[in-house]
Amino acid sequence: MRIAYVIPAWPPVPSQPFVVNEMVEVQAAGHELVVVPLSRAVDEGVRHGTFARLRPAHVLPAPLVDLRTLLLALATTAATRCVRWARSWACTARLAATAGRTCGSPP
Numbered sequence: 001m002r003i004a005y006v007i008p009a010w011p012p013v014p015s016q017p018f019v020v021n022e023m024v025e026v027q028a029a030g031h032e033l034v035v036v037p038l039s040r041a042v043d044e045g046v047r048h049g050t051f052a053r054l055r056p057a058h059v060l061p062a063p064l065v066d067l068r069t070l071l072l073a074l075a076t077t078a079a080t081r082c083v084r085w086a087r088s089w090a091c092t093a094r095l096a097a098t099a100g101r102t103c104g105s106p107p
Helices: 017-028 049-053 067-098
Strands: 002-010 032-040
Touching: 002 017, 017 032, 017 049
Parallel strands: 002 032
Antiparallel strands: none
């Protein structure tokens, strides 16, 4: 079975021995490991012995999202939210006008 781990950084930082131990055991059980790092770590040189036994089949490139993609996603989300807000406001104003009262007035 192929199992993917999404981890904060590759190579794993020394504060992640639990995750590394788990990945080594899953690997020892015969499963194929795929590592998906969110960023590239600075190699600190200090490693637990288990880190040397970690041999993933694939390590996807880090980072998977660059600044351009992030800004595009934020702009798209802001535009769609803005359109939704405007539609909701227009609908509320229309309903208030047809009911002969303003928004916020008691029913």
